């Protein structure tokens with residue numbers, strides 16, 4: 536008999552009832568160190584006082600009005616994002632998937648309004664993940680996500696990741712944009728080297744096409760810059776953001792330049808909930824903390840510390856682990872044993888990690904994890920590897 540919750544997830548036998556910073560408390564009272572952060576969502580850990588305050592203050596004042604009216608919290612968050620990034624304008628969503636939908640629509644409408652309605656194709660890369668909507672699965676294109684869900688939304692051209700020679704010839708008269716994650720998340724924490732992002736930017740300029748970056752997982756301070764593309768000194772025309780921006784409240788957005796957004800006039804897109812007062816009040820509180828230069832400097836310092844300890848961990852368990860990769864506090868350990876065994880072995884040591892493709896365990900701790908917690912985390916991963924018998 537089917538479960539009352541649609542069984543699309545294989546859930547771990549864990550039920551968390553409370554969170555405190557980087558810690559999750561199980562129904563039985565055990566305390567787990569959370570290196571998953573709800574899949575890079577709880578950027579400031581659990582129950583951060585400033586976020587709780589922002590949410591409860593707003594909850595006591597006004598929850599929802601719809602986008603038929605001005606929403607001061609949404610205006611404030613848009614202003615902050617425009618001020619902090621390449622973008623001139625922002626549309627708010629409830630998720631990364633919805634951000635993907637708009638990014639695709641925006642790119643197509645851009646060319647349509649420029650009198651080039653044939654430019655509809657978006658180039659994407661193997662191993663990418665852009666959400667589970669019809670556009671999102673068509674964009675990423677892997678059989679794992681698309682099988683059985685056809686006919687797929689047309690207009691996506693899939694290239695092998697890191698195949699530089701394939702890229703230029705794939706750009707044709709019908710190409711609207713290139714869509715890429717600066718650090719692939721679900722694909723196994725695979726960073727795109729700065730040189731390649733620069734090259735991609737140059738190629739888009741040369742061919743006159745749009746660059747769309749999906750920073751849903753790697754954005755909002757995760758890599759030690761507010762947005763990951765900043766490391767390469769480039770900017771996209773359109774960017775998808777979600778996960779960390781709401782710190783745990785469902786919130787996403789699309790950032791765009793004025794030119795790229797020029798087709799999106801009144802009536803062309805919408806969302807009942809997107810940019811609601813609750814989400815945006817929390818988003819403002821998250822961004823105020825995460826965009827601070829000292830905060831980001833500390834993320835980089837701690838990222839160095841964690842990375843160094845993980846290199847040591849991998850070296851002392853060569854039969855379990857293969858290598859560490861990633862950027863900032865978005866790290867992946869490629870495993871030699873099944874990565875799912877490392878994740879579930881971690882549960883016994885009360886440490887939470889998240890599996891990804893390419894047999895990789897993801898470490899996406901809260902950005903405000905402490906040095907002591909990093910040391911504890913690596914000790915627990917060490918115990919996990921030891922218990923796996925190698």
Ligand SMILES: *Cc1c(COP(=O)(O)O)cnc(C)c1O
Nearest residue numbers: 630631632664665666720751752
């Ligand atoms: C999680 C994710 C999405 C989808 O976001 P949802 O909030 O789950 O809809 C899209 N792109 C990337 C890179 C992601 O990591």
